[in-house]
Amino acid sequence: MRWGKLTHGRVLGLLTNPAYAGTYAYGRHRTQRTVRPDGTVATTNPRVPRADWRIVLPGHHQGYITWQQFLDIEAKLTANCTHTGARPPREGEPLCQGIISCGSCGCRIGTRYQGTFHRAYYDCMGHRDAARTTSCRSIAASIVDTAVAGLLLATLTTEQITLALDAAEQVTARHTRAHHAAELAVERARYESDRAERAFAMVEPENRLVARTLESRWETKLAALIEAEAALVATRDARPPLPGRAELEKLAADLPRLWDAPSTSAKDRKRLMRTLISDITVLPDDESGQARIGVRWHTGATDLITTQRSQGPRTPAAAVELITRLGPVLTDEELVTELATARLLTGHRHPFDVKAVRWARHAYQIPAPRTVPFHDGEIGIDDMARILAVSYGAAYYWITHQRLPARQDRSGRWCIPWTPETEADCRRRIARSGHLNPAGPGSRTITDAARSGEISVQDAARRLGIHDYDVYYWIRIQRPPSRRTDTGRTAIAWNDAVEADCRDWLAHPEQFQRTGTGSRPPPATTRQESELSIQQAAIRLDVLPAAVAYQIRAGRLPARHGPTGRVIIPWNDQVESELRTQLEQPKHPGPTGPGSHPLPETTLARGDLSIQQIATQLNIRPGALYYSIACRRLDAHRAHDGRLSIPWTSDNEAVCRQLAVQTRAHIPQTQTITAGGAV
Known part of the structure; x- marks a missing residue:
């Protein structure tokens, strides 16, 4: 006899084996052979339904349970089998979970939780089968x-x-x-x-x-x-x-x-x-x-x-009536005093303040008093937007970011001192902006200290018939020669050779696709001969790129940022040997390997395992375990040094093994590249 831990699989095997019910059964499985497309023969042993067993002798020997209990357990397990369409009651708070469906598309309605307090919602699952309609509701x-x-x-x-x-x-x-x-x-x-x-x-x-x-x-x-x-x-x-x-x-x-x-x-x-x-x-x-x-x-x-849907906390009707009646003649501060005198509260049961009164004015379209006129030479945001032919949001952005001098009167209205100098400054700002210029992107050529043959990104995209995002991608990887002008615009040195190169890139986009980790080295113009990228260093050391990045963050490995933002490492034999020594230390706290940082002795005495040990044992990513802990599917303890450990009980083991099966079932999708090479 061999003793072992009581796991979910062992309990299920005991409950489904008629031998434990004192019954002798023959023919529970059958051998099935199939020929695969490659010519090999695959042998499987599928289960046979109980009605098709060849020999069934109840009472053959003394069992732990009776035959009737075995049949009741079998019926209960069948009713709990969700992949056959059963929807047994679960532990969640939603009462209709499993028996509720959508009346628009006919799909079942699932349960999701959102918000800090994990509020439950019923959401139509029609989007999984592309059957969701406009009338499907959450x-x-x-x-x-x-x-x-x-x-x-x-x-x-x-x-x-x-x-x-x-x-x-x-x-x-x-x-x-x-x-x-x-x-x-x-x-x-x-x-x-x-x-x-x-x-x-x-x-x-x-x-x-x-x-x-x-x-x-x-x-x-x-x-x-x-x-x-x-x-x-x-x-x-x-x-x-x-x-x-x-x-x-x-x-x-x-x-x-x-x-x-x-x-x-x-x-x-x-x-x-x-x-x-x-x-x-x-x-x-x-x-x-x-x-x-x-x-x-x-x-x-x-x-x-x-029934009525929940509308969330709303302002009481009495408070809305008071603000509607007195809002056009009283300021926000005076309305706060009146609401406090009437002992009225907001929808969240808080006393009214100026912010709450302004929100009520906005929500119920209650005008503020305009008893105080503009000072001489002042205009409002609407007038300024109309004069400059820009949106209200652009004018409001300039004011709130101290780009324009302005003040707020008692009613909260913005008043802008308007002078010819202010208008000229605003128009210069509009002329320099690629977003606010109403002439459209790409219509302005490079004018400041223009060099011979230089064009803008939009002009290059229009000539090639592609999106300007593709041109920006080429500039980031330093394919076409470019420079930044005094006004911050990107200028491309354009000639027949550059245009021919661009069209060749469009005809062969596969050259932009990465063929593996570290396949794209730093640009030759921005690195020395003995410099490597993080991915190249990780390949030489046979470790994860995160381990090399950790050594850089810890100050143990010198590195610098190139003009494109990529990290470049000065590399020689001495740097490589010192880095290998650091990575080979058994108690190194960096991510150099699964479980390289052991748990405290008190944690190991309880029989806990670390995240990395479980991930290595089950061949899954540690991130999947961290996500399960965050969703409270797994119980975990945090040691005094901050490390997480999981009590290796039968429940946690069953959850982890189910997670491993689900993780291996996912097949990564193939990445596609655009004409510009962007993945």
Whole structure:
């Protein structure tokens, strides 16, 4: 006997093996051979359904559980198998999870959590199959759950329970009659079998033909007796077990308190709901503030619920009425005083301040008082935007970033001193800006200290018939010669040779595709002969690029930034030997390998494993484990030195192995490159 940890797989194997139920079974698996396209033969051992097992002998030996318990466990596991379409109740708070679907596209509705407090939402999953329509909706789970739970509790009244019990008694009476009929059939078949047995016993041995006839008749009666007894057992098992009438009536009267009790878990509420409700559908509605919910019961009856969607915290109607009435004549500070006197609060139950009053003015379009006129020579933002033919946002940006002198009056209005010098300065700023120039991109040529044959990026893109992003990409990798002008614009030295090179790059974009880590060295014009990039150094040392970057951040490896922003490392034999010595240290804290920094002794004594050890053992990325810890799927401890460790329990091991299977199932997509070579 070999002892091991109790894992999820071992428990599942025990529950699905009939040997632990005292039953001998043969034929649970079958050997299947298939020929692959390459000509090789693959052998598999798929499971065979229980009904097709060749030999089943219950009670063959003493088991840990009974055969009936084994069958019940098998039915429960089948009901919990989600990949076959089952939606068993889970531990999440949303009550309708698994039985709710979209009424627009017909797809199921999943559950997602967002925000700091992980608020649950029902979201249509039609986008996964490109079946999502414009009427598919996302709705807060609390809205649907509250409406459906209210309908369920309103339906389960004492009167409804009484009607259900009356119907159950009628069903029980029918089962009783059927059971009595089955008993009479067994009694009749037993009598016929006994009579045939007596007739066979009384025949003379010499009458062989008569004996064979009576023996055949006796066997027929015995087969009929076996069928009648099997029908009796089936009728007895089909009789539904019903609790007492008084217990159900007491439960119906106490159901609301039991539903709202803190000790009642979300899974218990889901089970109670699914006992009566078959499925729920979120129907499309033209009113954005309403939600229509369809409920289908197991009896086939349907109900339609119309409820209001949550609109979030809103300003109370009394506060809106006061601001609407006094807003045109009072300033924001005076309105704050009036609201405090009236003891009115915001939608978040906070006292009003100037910011809240201004937001209420904006939301409900309440004008501010304009009792104070502009000073001489002042204009507003709207007037300035109209004079300069720019947007309101551009003018507001200049003011808030101290590009223009301005002041705010008591109503919050911006007042700009407008002079010919201010207007001329604004127009010069517009002329220098590529965003605000209304003539369009690429229409302005390089004018400041223009050199012979220089053009702008937009002109080059227009000549080549490509997007200017492609030209900018070429400039970043220093393909065409370019320079930065005094006004900050990029000028390209253009001639026939440069244009021919550009068109060659367009015709052969594969030269821009990276063929591996470190395949793009620093530009030859920006590095010395003995300098390497981070990726090239990582390939020479056979480590991750992150390890080399860590040595640079720690100040152990000299490096500099090139003009394009890439990191360049001065390289020689001494630098390489010192770096190898640093990376080979067993307790080096950098990312030089999985688990190179051991856990504290107290953590190891508990049986915990580090992130890197688990990632190495299961062949998955450490980032996947960190993500599972952040989503609270894995339990983790943080040591005094800040390292994370995972208690290696059966639950955590099962989660990690499932994560490994899911991670290996993902196939990375192939990158595509554009005409300019950008990935």
